[in-house]
Amino acid sequence: MAYPHLTDEPGGIATATQIREGHISPLEAVDAMIARIEKLDPAINAVVVRDFDRARSAAKAMDGLDIMPHQPLFGVPMTIKESFAIGGLPSCWGFKEYEGQLQDADSTVVRQLKAAGAIFLGKTNVPPALADWQSTNPVYGRTGNPHDTSRSPGGSSGGSAAAVASGMSPLEYGTDIGGSVRVPAHFCGVWGHKTSWGLVSKQGHDHPAFKGTDAHDGVLSIAGPITRNADDLALLLELTAILPLRRHEKPLKDCRFLLLAEHPVSEVDAGVRGPIEAAVDSMRKAGITVDDHSPDLPDLAGDHGAYMRMLNIAMARGAPAPDGSVASAADWFDLLDLQARCELSWANLFESYDFVLAPPAPVLAIEAVEGQSFQGDTLINGQMVPAANGLAWAGIATFPNLPSTVLPVGGTGNLPCGMQVIGPRWADFDCIAAAKAIGALLHG
Template identity: 30%
Template sequence: MTSPLQPKPTDPADFGAAEARALIARKQLSPVELADACIRRVEQVDHAVNALVARDFEDLNTNSKAAEAAVMRGDNLGLLHGLPIGIKDMIDVKGLPTTYGSLIFRDNIAAQDDPMVTGLRAAGAMPMGKTNNPEWSAGANTVNRVYGATANPHDLTRSSAGSSGGSAAALACGMMPLASGSDLGGSLRNPAAFCGVVGYRPSFGVVPGPARPMALLPLSTVGPMARSVKDASLLLSVMARADNRDPFTAVVDGKTTWSPSSFAHLPPCDLSSLKMAATEDFGFAPTEGMIRKHFASILPKITPFFARTEMTSPDCTGADRIFSVLRAIGFVGTHAKFLDEQPDLVGENVAQNVREGRSYTADDIAQALVMHGGYQRAWNAFFAQHDYLLTPAVTISPRDWHELYPTQIDGVATKSYYHWLGLAYASTLAGHPSITIPCGRDANGMPFGLQIIGQRNNDLGVLSVAAEIEALIAGTPDLAVSGPDIQTLRNAPPLRDAPGFLTVG
């Protein structure tokens, strides 16, 4: 069918979300064209990376035609009208599998949309499929025994990180302009860094989790992923909504205490007024020498634009212990029954967390909770003196995807399968909003993620500062963002044929 809208001369699959949405509103891009371009890109390259593991192109085609008809009628258009989106396989999309990367749920088909997906559809977004994640999002290498591994599109021998690795890889490849992610110990920030895209972990409660099993444990949250800060902010403006089923989402008279629509229109930020801090390791994260070196090399190119920058960090005493205990008891509460009833169908990362959680006493848990309170107060005090904090996003450069997790960094053994995520879970524990933006390439030629952290509930500020720094990076030749080679991906053999595809670790 020929579209009545004028085609764009370049491939629409490479348009950002905000750009595509504006073109759609001006009748310069058809939602059908955009959907077709995204489907075509998936068919061209996904065999090489295995990012979009469940697809519904028929529904996407139907929705794109309806979206185009709405444009031609002159209807009021939602903020995400006509934009394809990938949904992480932890979230229900009606009619599609929700496997959680678990063999136990490999045949599970969602009977209805998750409330977040309902909101995305209402804003005009068009879910096109499910993106890959490790089993129950446990671990920062995206691999499971249902769908296999997801490779890094910048180097198909390397990991896309996790747990939102499918979303990050798909975005980097141009399969869709937007994707959802979730984050506990960096699960959307780590893959964003590895794949050269943007991942945002909002303050707890900004994106409600109405069905979160442990509703009062402020660790895991959903967040937006995209190829730019502007696009991630646009998606956040829809994800952030009133839902009083989440006790951390403040709702008064049916409205949140923040304005979700404000995220769609970021205010300008004067970087020269900011008091910044920077750290390569928070004093505890096992950061690789290569990462430290790259971080040190980019700071002189960025910090002159700030009022001041001090090499310091919040007091992170007890971070590893607090995170280990709280993470583990969360797994006991939600996953122990699977290990007890069907142990052969439970992967090692999940099993390890359950066993660890069961090893803790009531005293251990009580002390971790007390330490957690002190930890958050220390961070609050730090941000009374500093506006924002810059760090590397991940402690290591992307490694071989056959490695389930790093057992050592620079020759020093790691403490657990998640210990190497310290740069991310430092801010998780504090509850402070954090964003990862691409900032050049490391000595291995792989994307490097710069993490920007702000005060709790200052989400608009973090996004605005990130957008300004992103613009600085774009104007710095050796730091400017570059995507993967699509032709190389097209010519690559299917990842599923690689040894260890389903049996990493």
């Protein structure tokens, strides 16, 4: 089946082209997007921080200006995850105690996109501390999945994906440490890219408790784009990457893929497995090599355990674990050693394969629940299992610092399903190009 989709609204490049060719003005583009937000967002609640007056003023100021070569997004309205700083707007990360705490300056990503001509309409919803696959908090309330508002759009960039999927924003930027770009893209049926760690600046993406200290998060966490097509992903990455990347884009028929559909920690539900296997079957019928097994596959169970320990330490920011323990410096250096070994294992695998295909999560969009979804169970193939086990599918790219592009590949019922295209570190544009080619093969 064709994957479920919600909107035929133009993407970022298409909107920029309309403006450049004089079909619409920046103000008309901004007003149209504001009207769409005002119409649709009462039911979805994705764009929770709104900056419409300043957006209109910025658009009016662009009227009659020449479009410079460095402004490929001239006049294009967009939104961004609430956790990114925009001067004059709040960034509370869903914490009631930081509600209304205004930011003094723009984050690096916001500055880069403004320099390219983008106009920010506002910011999108997150879970508290960016720590769930839901986007619900006591400040802004709950964001619903546009395909079924009783379900989650994912997290922590859930508001981002919901806004893009419903056509309330053509472009978004989120962050990912436990699937927070990839899972919302998967749940909402849009495109998302987890960047190679260190490729995009996280300056100005600071926990509100550390406002003004420039203590932005370090290990594992990345910033990455969410869009409705692959070309927009690539453009946003070009505009925000802090170093030039190689591009060895190969035709699909010349690529070798490894399908990773099983994980010792996390079973995959049939609702996810079915669309991914159908996509892989289409690839094989087109003459593309997709293997099911490799003797060079890293130690998935061992790496997942190390990933979870590193993830919990990074998220705790020095707070004791539930058992009262605090990681020592020796514990941390041991984890860095394990991470380096994991990176080498994946580099060895990529000597034989161009890309690895995998589910972004073991389930489709989950039903909204009270509290943090990771603290409960989830239904997989008729059995209730710990929901936190699903982080295994995020960790396969996060722990070794690899890039991963999620594209929509199909759906089950009225819910979309995505697939990860994971590549060697710094092969970000190659991942996006391969995902684009797979999408063209599947959907035309």
